[in-house]
Structure formats: structure tokens, C-alpha cells
Amino acid sequence: MKQYKDKPFAIVGVNTDKDRAALSQMNAKAGITWRSFWNGEKGTGGPISQAWNVAGYPTMFLLDHNGVILNRWLGSPGNDVLDAAIEKAVKVAEQDQARAPRQKQSSVDDIIAQYDSKMKRFGELYEKAETDEEKAKLFKESYPEPATYIDDLWAAVRRAEGTEEAARGLAWILSNSRDAEDKAKAMDVLMARHSDSPSLGKVCSWLVWDHSEAAAKFLDTLATKSPHREVRGAALLAKAAKMRRDGAASKDALALLRTLAKDYADVPHPWAKEIESYTTIGAAAEREIFELENLVVGKPAPDIVGKDLDGVEFKLSDYRGKVVMLDFWGDW
Structure with missing residues (x-):
């Protein structure tokens, strides 16, 4: 049966020897590699042969690739008959597999x-x-x-x-x-190939952290050539974030953010569905403007009014006169 290696063909046995250990030793000695069901300690009277109504040995069945019985032989039909039947069935299986749609x-x-x-x-x-x-x-x-x-x-x-x-x-x-x-x-x-894609708004947010010249060039391209306002606005917002890292360019960043706050107030932010506070590009620019103008060294801290864990209202300014370490934290 070596000619059927790598083809849709398998031999499966039902062994009716009563001694399973001796059977395993014999298979190993004879080099038998196909899998066999063991018919149990009753040998020829075991459950599988009973269910299949096997009355003589060997009894052989040939099944097609869909599990349908093609032939049944009591005793060996001879190599020529067996080979011809197997070859025909394997050929049909290969043809069906070739016609089957790819996964x-x-x-x-x-x-x-x-x-x-x-x-x-x-x-x-x-x-x-x-x-x-x-x-x-x-x-x-x-x-x-x-x-x-x-x-x-x-x-x-x-x-x-x-x-x-x-x-x-x-x-x-x-x-x-x-x-x-x-x-x-x-x-x-x-x-x-895709600088005109509407899917690139979110990418701009990630490019803020890419310090390569290619990333800067890509943002410039999107900011000037994308046909989509959301993408152009996201690219400009990312450019402003990059400018903020350069102290000398902070004024340019502030000017760009003010333009975004005015001209992109109605443009949805690419992350609006995922991040509640990111409603529009204009609103995101306003947040950045507030930070640049208020949350900087040398400026008075904005007051916070809220309730503590016991529901008691208090203010950050209640602590004036003391040095305060303001810590935004969580225990996730």
C-alpha cells in the first residue's frame, strides 16, 4: 500500500485477538503501523464484530471518502481486485477534493x-x-x-x-x-498607496510617539492632502503634540491648536467611540490649549471642587498655606 502514501487513503483494523498485550507486541514485531480497534476480551464475539454482523474472517469493507460502503468481501478478494477497487475510490476522492471550495x-x-x-x-x-x-x-x-x-x-x-x-x-x-x-x-x-484612506485618523495618534523623519513626513502628507477632514484634523492635532515637545515651538503649537479649536469644532475625533472625552477634534484642541495656558510651571493651579470618599465636599484651595502633592492615582 506504499503507493497510497500522501493520498486520501487509510487502513483501519478491528482486531479480534483476546490478548491485547500480546497483540501489541506482535504488531510492533511485524512493523504494523495502522491503527486497530480492539474487539475486546471475547475475541471474535466482541462488540464491534457483533454490531457489524461479521460471521467469518477476514471480512473486509471498503468505504469511500464520505464513509459510504463501496464493497464487502468475506475472505480476501485477491490483490488485483483489492488494488483496482482502492485505486478507483482514491481517484474519486482526489477529484472531489480538487473540486471542493477552498477554506x-x-x-x-x-x-x-x-x-x-x-x-x-x-x-x-x-x-x-x-x-x-x-x-x-x-x-x-x-x-x-x-x-x-x-x-x-x-x-x-x-x-x-x-x-x-x-x-x-x-x-x-x-x-x-x-x-x-x-x-x-x-x-x-x-x-x-493609501494616503487618501479615511481609516488613517487613529494612526495619527500613534505617530505622535514616532520620532522618525518618515512619521513627520507622513503627518505632513495627511494634513495637507487627505480628502477627509477627520484625517486632516487628526494629523494637525498630532503635529501640534509633536511641537509641544520642542519648547521653542510651543507658541506655534498653541497657534495651531487655536486654529483647530475654531475650524474643527464639528469634526468627530477618530477615537470618539472609544474615549468618552474625545468628542471632536476641536474639543481635543481646547483641552490641549487649557493645558498649555494653565497647567505649566509658574502658573497658579486650577481649583478642584469635589467630594471625598465619605461624600464630604472640599476644595483644593482649602490647602493653601501647605505644600501639596496632588496625586492622580488608582488601584485597578
Whole structure:
């Protein structure tokens, strides 16, 4: 049967020897590698042969690739007959498999949805974890590492080359991959083929932390050439954030933010659905303006009026006369 190696064919036995240990030794000695059901300690009177109404030995059945009985022989039919029947059945199986539709390959959106689902589940479990040990174990065993999705995403992007689906996949890789080569490659393809995509608003937020010249050039391209206001606004907001890192450019950042607050007050922020406080690009610019004008060294701290954990109202200014360490913290 060597001629059927790597073909849709298998031998399965039903062995009627009573001594299973002796049977295993005999199979090993004879080099028999196919799997066999053991008919039990009753031998030929065991449950499998009884269910199949086997009255003589050997009894042989040939099944097609759908499990349908093609032939039944009491005693060996002879090698020629057996080979001809098997060859015909295998040929039919191969033809059916060739005609069968290929298994659906995951799309970019399928893969991203899988990641989002696992991340959501991880977040739910993390909220329920009570100890540091439980949280550490959860991170180790259940955190959906983006790296495990990157290869499949690249394959899906290649299948969808030139489409908006491909742009979404490249944007996800650029935003989530920790591999510099992956990020650079995704940015190059986005800039060359997808700079007009509406899916690039969120990418701009991630590019704030990319200090490469390519990232700065990409933001410039989106800010000036994207046909979508949301993307242009997000790119300009990211450029302002980059300017803030340079003290000499803080005035330029403030001027740009004021323009955004005025001209993009009605444009939804790319992260509006995920982050409650990010309603519009204009509103995000207003928050940045407030920080630049008020939350800086040398300025009086804005007052806070609120209630403590006992429901008693108090103010930050109640502590004037004392040095205050104001700590925003949480115990997640």
C-alpha cells in the first residue's frame, strides 16, 4: 500500500485477538503501523464484530471518502481486485477534493475582530482578578499579543492589495506592532498607496510617539492632502503634540491648536467611540490649549471642587498655606 502514501487513503483494523498485550507486541514485531480497534476480551464475539454482523474472517469493507460502503468481501478478494477497487475510490476522492471550495481565508476585518474579541475578554477577566498574582497569571496566559496576528494580517493585506480593506490592515499594523521594520513597511505602503484612506485618523495618534523623519513626513502628507477632514484634523492635532515637545515651538503649537479649536469644532475625533472625552477634534484642541495656558510651571493651579470618599465636599484651595502633592492615582 506504499503507493497510497500522501493520498486520501487509510487502513483501519478491528482486531479480534483476546490478548491485547500480546497483540501489541506482535504488531510492533511485524512493523504494523495502522491503527486497530480492539474487539475486546471475547475475541471474535466482541462488540464491534457483533454490531457489524461479521460471521467469518477476514471480512473486509471498503468505504469511500464520505464513509459510504463501496464493497464487502468475506475472505480476501485477491490483490488485483483489492488494488483496482482502492485505486478507483482514491481517484474519486482526489477529484472531489480538487473540486471542493477552498477554506475561506480570513479577511483583515476578520483578524482584527478576533483580536478585539480576545482583548475584550481579557479586559473582563482582568477586572475580576483580585490579586497581583491573578493579574500576572492572566497577563501571561490570556493577553492577546498583537505580534501573533501580524503575519496573518500581512497575508490578508496582500490578498486585498490596493483596497480600503488593505489600508485598514496596514493602519492596524502601524498602530499595534512593536516591530520597527513592520511599522516602517506599513507606513511606506500607506503613504505610497493609501494616503487618501479615511481609516488613517487613529494612526495619527500613534505617530505622535514616532520620532522618525518618515512619521513627520507622513503627518505632513495627511494634513495637507487627505480628502477627509477627520484625517486632516487628526494629523494637525498630532503635529501640534509633536511641537509641544520642542519648547521653542510651543507658541506655534498653541497657534495651531487655536486654529483647530475654531475650524474643527464639528469634526468627530477618530477615537470618539472609544474615549468618552474625545468628542471632536476641536474639543481635543481646547483641552490641549487649557493645558498649555494653565497647567505649566509658574502658573497658579486650577481649583478642584469635589467630594471625598465619605461624600464630604472640599476644595483644593482649602490647602493653601501647605505644600501639596496632588496625586492622580488608582488601584485597578
